Amino acid sequence: MRYVPFPESVLTYTDRGETVEYQDVRPSSQPLFHACPSSVLPPAIVYNPPSEPAWLGTLVHKLIAKVRLGEPLPENEAQVLEAGLVQSEDLEHEDTQVEFLLGRFAEAWGELVGDFPGPKQELRLSSPITSGTCDLFGRDQEVMSIGDWKTGSVYSNCKPQLMAYAYAAWVTYGMPNSGRISAHCIWLRMGRVDTWEFTADDMDDFEHRHFQQLEQVGKVFNPGTHCGFCPRQLECEGLREYERSAAKALIVAGVTNEVALSDTSVAELKSQRDAIKRAIDRYDSMLKARLMVKGRIECDAYAIELQQQNRASVHPIKAWPVLLDNLTEAELNDCMEISKTKAVNAVRAKAVRGKKKYAEQEFVDELEKADAINYHTVFQARKVAK
Numbered sequence: 001m002r003y004v005p006f007p008e009s010v011l012t013y014t015d016r017g018e019t020v021e022y023q024d025v026r027p028s029s030q031p032l033f034h035a036c037p038s039s040v041l042p043p044a045i046v047y048n049p050p051s052e053p054a055w056l057g058t059l060v061h062k063l064i065a066k067v068r069l070g071e072p073l074p075e076n077e078a079q080v081l082e083a084g085l086v087q088s089e090d091l092e093h094e095d096t097q098v099e100f101l102l103g104r105f106a107e108a109w110g111e112l113v114g115d116f117p118g119p120k121q122e123l124r125l126s127s128p129i130t131s132g133t134c135d136l137f138g139r140d141q142e143v144m145s146i147g148d149w150k151t152g153s154v155y156s157n158c159k160p161q162l163m164a165y166a167y168a169a170w171v172t173y174g175m176p177n178s179g180r181i182s183a184h185c186i187w188l189r190m191g192r193v194d195t196w197e198f199t200a201d202d203m204d205d206f207e208h209r210h211f212q213q214l215e216q217v218g219k220v221f222n223p224g225t226h227c228g229f230c231p232r233q234l235e236c237e238g239l240r241e242y243e244r245s246a247a248k249a250l251i252v253a254g255v256t257n258e259v260a261l262s263d264t265s266v267a268e269l270k271s272q273r274d275a276i277k278r279a280i281d282r283y284d285s286m287l288k289a290r291l292m293v294k295g296r297i298e299c300d301a302y303a304i305e306l307q308q309q310n311r312a313s314v315h316p317i318k319a320w321p322v323l324l325d326n327l328t329e330a331e332l333n334d335c336m337e338i339s340k341t342k343a344v345n346a347v348r349a350k351a352v353r354g355k356k357k358y359a360e361q362e363f364v365d366e367l368e369k370a371d372a373i374n375y376h377t378v379f380q381a382r383k384v385a386k
């Protein structure tokens with residue numbers, strides 16, 4: 001076990017001429033802190049738009065934290081409510097995803113259980129430089145393991161976050177006999193687990209990097225894709241400058257003979273395009289909020305109004321006999337769309353634990369045998385890890 005009291009000088013930084021006391025950087029903020037040290041400066045304007053993925057993530061974490069590892073897990077909405085794990089209003093929308101993610105949780109836990117002796121959920125881990133609550137923790141004399149559940153569908157590098165939990169655990173308990181701390185980032189939606197083994201040298205590097213980054217707080221602003229997660233994104237001059245140069249670069253790229261642009265330049269432009277898209281999204285939500293209050297705003301050339309549109313949707317089951325009476329098979333086919341993902345999730349949710357993959361495969365095979373699945377190729381430019 002070790003505990004190093006940090007010198008006074010690194011516990012403060014200067015923000016707009018004022019000396020501010022440094023607070024430790026939470027593990028969940030570590031990826032952003034590693035990408036841009038100034039992201040830990042407290043924001044003057046709070047920007048926290050509601051987000052469906054964030055809502056779902058909180059709900060699933062809340063649920064997982066309440067289930068007892070090793071005991072049967074609830075498998076569907078009814079069982080979740082019966083066990084009193086959440087309120088019914090929590091499940092008002094996207095319940096299928098909750099069931100799907102719980103199913104994935106059960107599968108992942110089945111595979112990881114051996115790595116987590118004496119497992120604990122929601123364990124508070126503290127150290128002088130980073131403290132937070134880790135989703136899953138297990139240790140004995142030989143091994144120590146950290147786990148973090150992710151419910152999102154966009155992959156990001158969570159190694160700094162896991163390293164921070166490992167660091168706090170190392171400060172608290174010391175290194176296990178194996179000389180390694182295992183860390184697992186479990187992407188429930190993607191069915192993917194990223195695993196790292198951290199040694200004492202890695203912990204020293206983490207600590208060293210932390211102080212290097214701290215030295216840069218308020219001095220270095222490093223804008224990029226990660227700014228989309230930063231609470232300072234509305235007020236950061238570094239990001240504004242990045243957006244200005246991104247807009248310029250995209251305009252130039254749009255009128256440049258594409259052969260003249262290298263692959264590297266085109267790949268780099270993707271981040272700049274994403275920054276501009278976020279600026280447009282922020283403008284759209286500001287415009288909508290203003291129209292919700294004023295109904296109409298004007299400039300010299302035109303006015304913008306908030307117009308209400310009522311859209312009708314058809315209840316598939318209730319409409320079914322009417323549709324059959326009035327439409328041919330081909331016409332019916334043209335106006336119907338069935339979500340394969342939702343249908344598969346419903347089959348998985350009903351199947352008993354351990355048989356979910358099999359039930360899914362059987363269902364898809366049956367659909368294929370009935371020639372009911374059309375495969376088509378879509379092309380999408382996505383950033384992936386190198």
Ligand code: SF4
Pocket residue numbers: 036037038039221222223224226227230231232233236237238239
């Ligand atoms: S908005 Fe971007 S550049 Fe500015 S502090 Fe946050 S992460 Fe750094």
